[in-house]
Amino acid sequence: MGLIKTSPQRRKTAYHSRLRAMEYRVSAPEVLREPLVVPEKLLMGPGPSNAHPRVLEAMSRPILGHLHPETLKIMDDIKAGMRYLFQTNNAATFCLSASGHGGMEATLCNLLEDGDVVLIGHTGHWGDRAADMASRYGADVHMVRATSGSSLTLAEIRKALETHRPSVLFLTQGDSSTGVQQGLEGVGALCRANDCLLIVDTVASLGGTPFHMDRWEIDACYTGSQKVLGAPPGITPISFNHRAVERYQRRQTKVKVYYWDMFLVGDYWGCFGRPRIYHHTISSTLLYGLREAIAIACEESIPSLISRHQDCAKRLYDGLLAMGFELYAQERDRLATVTTIRVPTGVDWLQVSQHAMKTFLVEISGGLGPTAGQVFRIGLMGQNATSERVDRVLQVFRESVKAVKPDFVFRKSTSKM
Amino acid sequence: MGLIKTSPQRRKTAYHSRLRAMEYRVSAPEVLREPLVVPEKLLMGPGPSNAHPRVLEAMSRPILGHLHPETLKIMDDIKAGMRYLFQTNNAATFCLSASGHGGMEATLCNLLEDGDVVLIGHTGHWGDRAADMASRYGADVHMVRATSGSSLTLAEIRKALETHRPSVLFLTQGDSSTGVQQGLEGVGALCRANDCLLIVDTVASLGGTPFHMDRWEIDACYTGSQKVLGAPPGITPISFNHRAVERYQRRQTKVKVYYWDMFLVGDYWGCFGRPRIYHHTISSTLLYGLREAIAIACEESIPSLISRHQDCAKRLYDGLLAMGFELYAQERDRLATVTTIRVPTGVDWLQVSQHAMKTFLVEISGGLGPTAGQVFRIGLMGQNATSERVDRVLQVFRESVKAVKPDFVFRKSTSKM
Numbered sequence: 001m002g003l004i005k006t007s008p009q010r011r012k013t014a015y016h017s018r019l020r021a022m023e024y025r026v027s028a029p030e031v032l033r034e035p036l037v038v039p040e041k042l043l044m045g046p047g048p049s050n051a052h053p054r055v056l057e058a059m060s061r062p063i064l065g066h067l068h069p070e071t072l073k074i075m076d077d078i079k080a081g082m083r084y085l086f087q088t089n090n091a092a093t094f095c096l097s098a099s100g101h102g103g104m105e106a107t108l109c110n111l112l113e114d115g116d117v118v119l120i121g122h123t124g125h126w127g128d129r130a131a132d133m134a135s136r137y138g139a140d141v142h143m144v145r146a147t148s149g150s151s152l153t154l155a156e157i158r159k160a161l162e163t164h165r166p167s168v169l170f171l172t173q174g175d176s177s178t179g180v181q182q183g184l185e186g187v188g189a190l191c192r193a194n195d196c197l198l199i200v201d202t203v204a205s206l207g208g209t210p211f212h213m214d215r216w217e218i219d220a221c222y223t224g225s226q227k228v229l230g231a232p233p234g235i236t237p238i239s240f241n242h243r244a245v246e247r248y249q250r251r252q253t254k255v256k257v258y259y260w261d262m263f264l265v266g267d268y269w270g271c272f273g274r275p276r277i278y279h280h281t282i283s284s285t286l287l288y289g290l291r292e293a294i295a296i297a298c299e300e301s302i303p304s305l306i307s308r309h310q311d312c313a314k315r316l317y318d319g320l321l322a323m324g325f326e327l328y329a330q331e332r333d334r335l336a337t338v339t340t341i342r343v344p345t346g347v348d349w350l351q352v353s354q355h356a357m358k359t360f361l362v363e364i365s366g367g368l369g370p371t372a373g374q375v376f377r378i379g380l381m382g383q384n385a386t387s388e389r390v391d392r393v394l395q396v397f398r399e400s401v402k403a404v405k406p407d408f409v410f411r412k413s414t415s416k417m
Numbered sequence: 418m419g420l421i422k423t424s425p426q427r428r429k430t431a432y433h434s435r436l437r438a439m440e441y442r443v444s445a446p447e448v449l450r451e452p453l454v455v456p457e458k459l460l461m462g463p464g465p466s467n468a469h470p471r472v473l474e475a476m477s478r479p480i481l482g483h484l485h486p487e488t489l490k491i492m493d494d495i496k497a498g499m500r501y502l503f504q505t506n507n508a509a510t511f512c513l514s515a516s517g518h519g520g521m522e523a524t525l526c527n528l529l530e531d532g533d534v535v536l537i538g539h540t541g542h543w544g545d546r547a548a549d550m551a552s553r554y555g556a557d558v559h560m561v562r563a564t565s566g567s568s569l570t571l572a573e574i575r576k577a578l579e580t581h582r583p584s585v586l587f588l589t590q591g592d593s594s595t596g597v598q599q600g601l602e603g604v605g606a607l608c609r610a611n612d613c614l615l616i617v618d619t620v621a622s623l624g625g626t627p628f629h630m631d632r633w634e635i636d637a638c639y640t641g642s643q644k645v646l647g648a649p650p651g652i653t654p655i656s657f658n659h660r661a662v663e664r665y666q667r668r669q670t671k672v673k674v675y676y677w678d679m680f681l682v683g684d685y686w687g688c689f690g691r692p693r694i695y696h697h698t699i700s701s702t703l704l705y706g707l708r709e710a711i712a713i714a715c716e717e718s719i720p721s722l723i724s725r726h727q728d729c730a731k732r733l734y735d736g737l738l739a740m741g742f743e744l745y746a747q748e749r750d751r752l753a754t755v756t757t758i759r760v761p762t763g764v765d766w767l768q769v770s771q772h773a774m775k776t777f778l779v780e781i782s783g784g785l786g787p788t789a790g791q792v793f794r795i796g797l798m799g800q801n802a803t804s805e806r807v808d809r810v811l812q813v814f815r816e817s818v819k820a821v822k823p824d825f826v827f828r829k830s831t832s833k834m
Contacts (some may be wrong), residue, residue: 023627023629023632024504024719024720025503025504025629025631026500026501026504026505026506028498028501028715028716028718029494029497029498029500029715030713031493031494031497032494032497032498032708032711032712032716033712033716036475036478036491036705036708036712037477037487037490038478038481038487038701039479041479041481041482041485043480043482045482047698048480048482048483048698048701050479050480050482051479051480056479057477057479058453059476059477059702060473060474060476060477061453061455061473062455062456062457062458062467062468062473063460063465063466063468063643063650064455064456064458064465065458065460065462065465066465066650067781068458068780070454070455070456074453074710075455077446077448077449080446080448081445081446081449083443083446084443084444084445084446087441087443088443089443092750097515097516097651098515098676098697099514099676099697099698099700100697100698101675101676101696101697102515102676104673105593105674105676119528121529128479129675132675133675135671136671136672136673136674136675136724137673144725149442150804155806170736187508199718209698210440212440212442213441214442215440215442224698225793226480226698232480232700232701232702232703233480233483233698233699233700233701233702234514234651234652234700234702235651254552255552255553256553256554256673256674257522257553257673257674258518258522258546258549258550258553259515259516259518259519259522278785279518280516280517280518281465281514281516281517281641281643281650282516282651283516283649283650283651283703284455284465284649284650285649285650285651285702285703285706286474286649286651286700286702288453288455288705289702291453293465294449295449295450295453298445298446298449299445299449299450300707300832301445302441302445303441310426316498321807349709363482363485368622368695402648408587413682
């Protein structure tokens with residue numbers, strides 16, 4: 001350490017070093033001497049998607065402190081970009097330092113207190129997850145279930161609101177487990193008429209399908225960084241409107257989780273016009289990646305981003321149907337970003353998925369929750385929503401099914417693929 | 418998107434594009450057209466510290482899926498490395514996808530239920546924070562306070578345990594707000610004798626001072642990634658021993674926070690011998706950085722890592738005292754990683770800190786919580802714990818104090834610095 005030591009000191013240090021070495025009962029693992037291995041894969045599952053090279057480059061920039069002016073500036077840029085992507089003017093638009101699940105928990109625990117009634121619209125796995133979380137927070141949880149592969153109609157939602165009289169309705173715009181897209185127009189007005197707040201999960205849908213937080217009168221929403229945005233996972237954009245903020249202000253009890261507390265995190269993000277306060281040490285690295293990803297999305301613009309995803313989804317559906325596969329989600333309810341394909345009788349989905357990965361380094365996923373074992377899931381998100389990648393994943397899917405089940409009968413018309 | 422469109426379709430698309438464009442009430446912010454700016458700074462505050470170039474390089478690797486075998490392998494490597502750094506054989510050693518606060522909340526909410534008595538050892542800001550969190554989870558919170566600038570004695574801890582009969586004792590090994598190090602030897606045995614679990618926060622201390630989870634009979638602990646390890650912030654190593662796991666298993670109620678639930682996250686990390694299950698989408702990027710940082714620490718070995726930090730701290734204390742400054746923490750309780758310096762009368766700490774940053778791009782921090790306005794804080798962590806950087810920060814500190822208060826009287830003996 002550059003300290004000049006006299007001989008007696010050196011002897012003493014050597015003695016202490018031996019003593020200290022004996023104190024260590026757990027050895028350093030040999031495995032960490034091997035280099036880090038990260039293969040380059042084509043991520044055509046329901047997320048994460050491949051990040052743009054600009055995003056990856058940004059993430060190798062030096063670490064900054066959590067209250068440095070440059071960090072606060074990047075946070076402000078992200079807030080502005082997310083207001084555009086959510087289509088909202090909400091002051092309380094910021095990010096949680098957590099995965100998308102953090103968004104789900106933060107909306108629920110900020111807006112619910114013990115005994116509050118919450119209604120969960122169930123279109124797949126995420127409804128189950130939200131119900132689990134809300135019940136842990138002490139809410140009285142009710143569920144309104146859509147038919148398998150379908151979304152809820154406005155009439156079904158109205159009836160459930162009138163039956164259960166919830167203070168909060170939770171919906172998932174794009175359920176990545178079923179590939180079902182929930183319509184949102186008109187739901188906000190229904191909620192206001194029933195003195196209910198509307199929370200919407202846009203993790204898998206934002207950027208791939210229209211979303212208008214303010215116009216649709218949505219009170220709280222969140223998205224995933226690693227889906228259409230193609231940013232690294234681990235940071236979650238979230239937004240609360242004035243009705244949600246007022247509900248928070250009327251709470252009788254503190255929000256149970258310090259880490260999710262809207263006012264504490266929001267003050268760190270400078271959302272409420274008060275001085276920025278320290279709440280937690282944010283990951284500057286994830287901020288760099290997210291800012292870059294949002295900048296790329298803003299450069300492209302929402303209309304182009306959405307058309308691109310919708311066009312690619314159409315190309316994928318057509319390709320799959322032409323090969324003879326059946327889609328899981330009803331046509332009118334199909335989510336552009338995640339396509340669910342029924343596993344044909346006699347086909348082992350896991351072998352197909354493994355073949356695609358092993359042979360082509362292409363990710364094609366299986367089902368999740370209610371669709372486990374029943375569907376394949378192909379994601380088209382961000383950088384991966386191009387006609388070239390649609391064609392690539394169709395080809396890999398076809399080859400993998402053929403490899404696993406050589407006698408599988410494809411429709412003749414598509415034998416050229 | 419490469420789709421060939423007939424003229425009527427193109428016209429229709431153009432019409433819809435115009436319509437869609439009109440629907441967007443919030444515009445894309447101009448500020449995102451400017452490039453991302455990340456200056457290179459010397460981070461000599463209480464964390465984050467500067468990351469090693471190998472860590473930064475790792476973070477620009479491609480994104481992997483959260484259940485890919487390569488990702489699971491990296492997670493296993495991290496578990497092995499953290500068992501070495503915590504000096505534990507605990508199966509339940511894993512990471513949370515959150516900042517260090519997540520560790521605090523996860524230990525408390527996994528081990529506490531409504532009405533449980535918790536005793537918080539208060540040596541600074543982190544005791545207040547833990548008390549806030551525990552009370553939100555419904556615990557009956559008691560505090561035992563150390564004298565300012567000191568740690569708690571074993572006698573004080575014994576007396577508080579016997580008075581309050583807590584089921585959980587929470588201590589901070591290195592309180593970064595006061596620069597105080599809490600002694601831990603003997604506390605575990607006291608806790609066992611009183612049927613109490615011992616949680617220790619090692620966020621600011623691990624790697625800079627000895628820590629022996631198993632030998633010291635600590636039941637739960639966590640650390641920060643961005644301190645001595647010099648990994649990116651946003652991912653938090655945590656460990657629970659068999660007593661903590663048994664306490665979890667005897668719970669009458671579910672852990673309130675899904676995201677912190679030991680068994681759900683632990684199963685994702687493969688800690689309990691059950692199949693790996695999906696819990697959340699982990700940030701592969703943060704895993705790359707953390708694995709690399711842990712590998713670097715293992716290569717150096719714990720004894721060397723600790724001597725380096727202790728030697729540098731000694732050099733810093735000597736330099737500061739020689740200049741005439743007074744240290745805040747008592748000599749026997751000084752934390753090697755964060756040094757607290759009393760702000761001399763008539764010196765504006767904020768101006769000094771701002772001068773250091775503006776003129777030298779060197780971070781020197783002010784106080785936090787109970788020490789706000791009273792101290793400067795200088796951190797020596799990971800890559801920054803070298804004699805060269807100690808000398809650099811001493812020089813910058815001296816120059817900044819002189820610039821802000823030209824008539825400040827430095828001790829003569831150090832005028833050469």
